[in-house]
Amino acid sequence: MKAKKIIVRSLLIIIVIAFSYVIYYCWVSFPIISGYGAKNMCSAVFLAGRSEQQEREQELGFSPMTLGTFTVDYKDSSVTGSVFGFAKRKAIYRAGLGATLINELSEDDVRNQKSGLPIKPILNTDTIVWPMGDKLTSVVDSLIDLIN
Numbered sequence: 001m002k003a004k005k006i007i008v009r010s011l012l013i014i015i016v017i018a019f020s021y022v023i024y025y026c027w028v029s030f031p032i033i034s035g036y037g038a039k040n041m042c043s044a045v046f047l048a049g050r051s052e053q054q055e056r057e058q059e060l061g062f063s064p065m066t067l068g069t070f071t072v073d074y075k076d077s078s079v080t081g082s083v084f085g086f087a088k089r090k091a092i093y094r095a096g097l098g099a100t101l102i103n104e105l106s107e108d109d110v111r112n113q114k115s116g117l118p119i120k121p122i123l124n125t126d127t128i129v130w131p132m133g134d135k136l137t138s139v140v141d142s143l144i145d146l147i148n
Contacts, residue, residue, distance in 0.1 A: 029064065030087035037068045038081035038091040039101045046077055046093035 037060050044055040052072055060070065070081045077093035090102045097115055125133040 026086075030083040031089060033064055033068050033083050034081035034087045035089040035091075035101050035103075037065055037070050038079045038089045039099055041070045041072065041081070042077075042079040042091035042093055042099035045072055045079065047098055 040059055041052070041055050044050040044059060045052060052070075056070070060066070060068070067083050068081050069083070069085075070079055072079050078090055079099075080088060080090045082088040090107065091099050092102060092107060092110065093099050094111065094115075100110055102110060123133075126135055127133065129135050
């Protein structure tokens, strides 16, 4: 009788540990699945011009991404992803900046950010030798420059 109690208690402890691990795994992985899928779908639809169905089949059609549900909102250029209704994540498209996953800042804060896009250089970098510009010299020219 005593051995039966030990076995039952051991099985209960194993079940509790396994259940705790499953909860922890879901807690960690669901936000990753929904965030990755939302950002990927947002980039594909609003930047690359791909269809939702094509993105679901080709890019998000592998496990565990098939657990996620991704909804595209064309009115505000965003994609919302979730896994079984949990861990909702939203990605927004901003012209000139691409797709951004909303995480720490609110959506309004991210949309109101000023883009720090660099200004175009005044010089034509095709005429300046690399590494300062884009012009590539031949090996012979480089050796002559080294000798002089």
